[in-house]
Amino acid sequence: MKRTTEKIAEQFETFQILDEEGKIVNEEAMPELSDDELKELMTRMVYTRILDQRSIALNRQGRLGFYAPTAGQEASQLGSQYALEQDDFILPGYRDVPQLIWHGLPLYKAFLFSRGHYIGNQMPEGVNALSPQIIIGAQYVQTAGVALGMQKRNKKSVAITYTGDGGTSQGDFYEGMNFAGAFNSPAIFVVQNNQFAISTPVEKQTAADTLAQKAVAAGIEGIQVDGMDVLAVYVATKEARERAVNGEGPTLIEALTYRYGPHTMAGDDPTRYRSEDLDNEWERKDPLVRFRKFLEEKGIWSEDQENEVIEKAKEEIKNAVKEADNTPKQKVTDLIGNMYETLPSHLEEQMEEYKAKESK
Amino acid sequence: MAQMTMIQAITDALRTELKNDENVLVFGEDVGQNGGVFRATEGLQAEFGEDRVFDTPLAESGIGGLAIGLSTQGFRPVPEIQFFGFVYEVMDSISGQMARMRYRSGNTMHAPVTIRSPFGGGVHTPEMHADSLEGLMAQQPGLKVVIPSNPYDAKGLLISSIRDNDPVIFLEHMKLYRSFRDEVPEEAYEVELGKAKVAREGNDVTLIAYGAMVQASVKAAEELEKDGVSAEVVDLRTISPLDIDTIVESVKKTGRVVVVQEAQRQAGIASQIVAEIQERAILHLEAPVLRVAAPDTVYAFTQAEEVWLPNHNDIVEKVNDVINF
Ligand SMILES: Cc1ncc(C[n+]2csc(CCOP(=O)(O)OP(=O)(O)O)c2C)c(N)n1
Ligand SMILES: [Mg+2]
Numbered sequence: 001m002k003r004t005t006e007k008i009a010e011q012f013e014t015f016q017i018l019d020e021e022g023k024i025v026n027e028e029a030m031p032e033l034s035d036d037e038l039k040e041l042m043t044r045m046v047y048t049r050i051l052d053q054r055s056i057a058l059n060r061q062g063r064l065g066f067y068a069p070t071a072g073q074e075a076s077q078l079g080s081q082y083a084l085e086q087d088d089f090i091l092p093g094y095r096d097v098p099q100l101i102w103h104g105l106p107l108y109k110a111f112l113f114s115r116g117h118y119i120g121n122q123m124p125e126g127v128n129a130l131s132p133q134i135i136i137g138a139q140y141v142q143t144a145g146v147a148l149g150m151q152k153r154n155k156k157s158v159a160i161t162y163t164g165d166g167g168t169s170q171g172d173f174y175e176g177m178n179f180a181g182a183f184n185s186p187a188i189f190v191v192q193n194n195q196f197a198i199s200t201p202v203e204k205q206t207a208a209d210t211l212a213q214k215a216v217a218a219g220i221e222g223i224q225v226d227g228m229d230v231l232a233v234y235v236a237t238k239e240a241r242e243r244a245v246n247g248e249g250p251t252l253i254e255a256l257t258y259r260y261g262p263h264t265m266a267g268d269d270p271t272r273y274r275s276e277d278l279d280n281e282w283e284r285k286d287p288l289v290r291f292r293k294f295l296e297e298k299g300i301w302s303e304d305q306e307n308e309v310i311e312k313a314k315e316e317i318k319n320a321v322k323e324a325d326n327t328p329k330q331k332v333t334d335l336i337g338n339m340y341e342t343l344p345s346h347l348e349e350q351m352e353e354y355k356a357k358e359s360k
Numbered sequence: 361m362a363q364m365t366m367i368q369a370i371t372d373a374l375r376t377e378l379k380n381d382e383n384v385l386v387f388g389e390d391v392g393q394n395g396g397v398f399r400a401t402e403g404l405q406a407e408f409g410e411d412r413v414f415d416t417p418l419a420e421s422g423i424g425g426l427a428i429g430l431s432t433q434g435f436r437p438v439p440e441i442q443f444f445g446f447v448y449e450v451m452d453s454i455s456g457q458m459a460r461m462r463y464r465s466g467n468t469m470h471a472p473v474t475i476r477s478p479f480g481g482g483v484h485t486p487e488m489h490a491d492s493l494e495g496l497m498a499q500q501p502g503l504k505v506v507i508p509s510n511p512y513d514a515k516g517l518l519i520s521s522i523r524d525n526d527p528v529i530f531l532e533h534m535k536l537y538r539s540f541r542d543e544v545p546e547e548a549y550e551v552e553l554g555k556a557k558v559a560r561e562g563n564d565v566t567l568i569a570y571g572a573m574v575q576a577s578v579k580a581a582e583e584l585e586k587d588g589v590s591a592e593v594v595d596l597r598t599i600s601p602l603d604i605d606t607i608v609e610s611v612k613k614t615g616r617v618v619v620v621q622e623a624q625r626q627a628g629i630a631s632q633i634v635a636e637i638q639e640r641a642i643l644h645l646e647a648p649v650l651r652v653a654a655p656d657t658v659y660a661f662t663q664a665e666e667v668w669l670p671n672h673n674d675i676v677e678k679v680n681d682v683i684n685f
Binding site for chain 1 (some may be wrong): 389390392393394395397415417418419421422445446448449484485486487488489625626655656657658660661662663664665667668
């Protein structure tokens with residue numbers, strides 16, 4: 001007899017639209033996207049790949065601080081974000097800066113976040129998002145709250161959150177899904193399963209065969225998608241969004257993906273825990289390669305177009321670094337001022353003390 | 361004897377106790393094959409096997425609960441919390457559960473758990489990694505809280521912590537991990553918990569510190585010496601329970617005190633020490649006891665951390681205040 005968990009896992013077949021060669025394998029699931037929209041998706045992925053390369057280089061030169069590489073995860077990150085509306089609210093993890101950028105966070109602020117400057121955490125008016133969460137899982141429970149709030153305000157929008165495979169081991173992960181399920185709130189929980197939590201492989205996180213099936217216990221929709229296929233991720237998110245705004249409750253999306261780089265730029269060495277074979281296996285699934293083939297086959301993408309995007313990205317990154325450089329340096333007095341609505345007397349005293357220190 | 365950094369001394373202590381007692385188990389996030397994100401458990405899984413040194417799923421509350429459960433089966437768990445800023449995730453296991461095990465069971469059970477965790481500022485980590493949260497731990501009766509300031513003490517204190525039958529929170533300042541080397545004996549040795557050390561003798565003023573602030577205090581003392589001020593530095597080593605005797609003895613000798621902590625000023629270890637001193641030695645004091653501490657904000661986002669963190673100049677300044685009182 002099959003174990004129940006195996007029977008459940010079988011129901012979570014990986015949803016795919018484009019195979020590794022960029023061929024459509026699931027015609028009926030093809031989204032209705034115009035050529036311009038398809039090109040926009042590619043543009044964003046190419047741009048984000050360049051941003052990742054430049055961020056790594058800037059980090060090595062000491063011109064950026066904390067940085068969690070994103071190459072390999074573009075389809076998961078940007079395919080899901082592309083399915084959102086401006087009113088939707090993003091609760092990202094530390095690796096999910098690209099979604100914030102495409103949701104409206106100016107690039108120079110992303111750099112300030114990396115440098116550890118509070119201005120990097122200030123969302124511009126109309127950008128519905130929290131700054132990237134450092135505590136694994138915390139954003140999951142908060143998402144249930146954002147979604148319940150939207151529901152109470154009769155908004156036709158959703159709360160979407162991101163964590164990794166490791167994040168699914170936190171209690172907060174279950175609590176968030178379970179609350180959103182219990183309240184039938186408009187929430188989307190995305191797990192970017194990039195196979196590792198720092199060095200720990202996903203097999204060590206759980207006995208479950210898929211992460212998507214964790215939706216079953218919470219009584220919500222769950223789907224596993226090919227996270228290297230931007231169209232599949234887009235469609236899965238779009239459908240989850242539609243269900244959510246139509247009052248049909250939350251969805252858990254597991255996107256199978258891979259981070260090509262180290263966990264962060266602070267000393268992680270992936271060769272200690274991953275084989276080159278595994279790296280190669282995943283690089284063959286690359287989201288940009290496959291989508292490029294698909295677009296070229298359609299005759300709507302060329303090397304020239306891609307180079308234009310690359311040049312534009314480099315130029316904008318350069319300007320954003322300048323803008324970050326020109327931002328006044330963060331002071332301790334700024335931090336003191338950001339502690340309470342009204343400064344208590346002991347902090348007023350410390351404010352004076354640090355003003356004196358800073359003016360020396 | 362070998363020259364070791366503090367992190368090497370910590371690995372050495374873990375190896376010593378894994379060898380010495382088959383009930384010792386080392387576990388946490390990425391501590392196995394990867395040897396921990398700081399390499400504190402480097403090579404231990406290869407040497408002792410996955411049975412004794414293993415990765416857990418990513419959940420601090422799970423790690424804490426696992427440790428308590430394992431201790432009921434006669435094990436001596438030495439879990440790692442990857443960064444102490446994540447302690448909030450495991451607060452109930454620590455303060456609500458393991459600290460009360462002996463008490464709740466009417467002294468019939470105990471939780472010989474040693475939680476190791478890196479903390480401390482100045483190494484450009486993202487938010488929630490560098491906070492000094494030892495005050496939260498010290499507020500909880502039933503726990504011991506240990507913070508070494510050098511490689512020699514780190515090894516001896518960690519061995520004592522693992523052998524101790526009550527739960528110990530063992531906090532490792534990240535800035536000290538690789539900043540200098542010490543002579544560290546190869547054999548097993550203990551440094552007694554709850555005992556402070558006079559790190560530098562002096563007659564005019566007492567500096568009381570722990571963790572990375574011991575270095576800053578010694579540096580301040582060296583500078584003060586040039587101005588003819590002789591400063592004694594007391595390294596607490598254990599912040600709960602406090603070694604009141606050593607503190608009071610030094611205070612009686614110098615009559616002037618500055619207490620130094622990297623943590624924010626409010627409700628910290630320094631406040632506790634100041635209270636103990638004024639209750640026990642007020643007639644020996646020539647000046648009010650002053651504190652050096654960080655301002656009362658959340659730990660600084662990295663770009664301002666150098667100004668935010670207390671340093672030797674702040675200490676010299678306060679010493680001059682108590683000298684010139
Ligand atoms: C509560 C908490 N515990 C531990 C960490 C340290 N940490 C940062 S990232 C990480 C691994 C996360 O893996 P995963 O969820 O798979 O996300 P990925 O980094 O692969 O995107 C760990 C253990 C943390 N930031 N927060
Ligand atoms: Mg992961």
